[in-house]
Amino acid sequence: MSRADAFDACVAVAADRLRRHVGAALDAVEIGVEEVPLLPADWDQEVPLSAHLPAHRQAPARVVVYRLPVSERVRGRVETVAFVLDLLVEEVADLVGRDPDELDPRLR
Numbered sequence: 210m211s212r213a214d215a216f217d218a219c220v221a222v223a224a225d226r227l228r229r230h231v232g233a234a235l236d237a238v239e240i241g242v243e244e245v246p247l248l249p250a251d252w253d254q255e256v257p258l259s260a261h262l263p264a265h266r267q268a269p270a271r272v273v274v275y276r277l278p279v280s281e282r283v284r285g286r287v288e289t290v291a292f293v294l295d296l297l298v299e300e301v302a303d304l305v306g307r308d309p310d311e312l313d314p315r316l317r
Contacts, residue, residue: 216276217242219286223294227301230314234305237264239271240297246275258282259296261304272300 210218224240246257256278264270274293283289294315302309 219289223290227297237269239269245277259300261300
């Protein structure tokens with residue numbers, strides 16, 4: 210299994226945990242992985258680790274986790290799943306207008 214495949218698997222585990230906890234709030238949200246964010250050449254801020262896009266027209270809402278920036282901050286599967294779950298909770302909470310503490314499956 211490649212590093213990219215292993216990272217994708219960690220995102221899938223974290224997303225599954227969140228989906229089981231949150232339920233219907235995530236039914237229309239796609240969760241995906243991209244290598245890096247597309248940033249303008251003059252970007253001078255910290256590189257984003259994740260992002261969300263609200264639904265529009267026929268496109269569903271989407272949460273994206275950026276593999277390379279996240280991979281630079283974590284080591285190992287357990288740490289990666291926990292970190293990605295933190296990112297997903299924050300992004301989804303913002304997307305659906307709920308408090309992150311309500312969505313975090315580790316709090317229950």
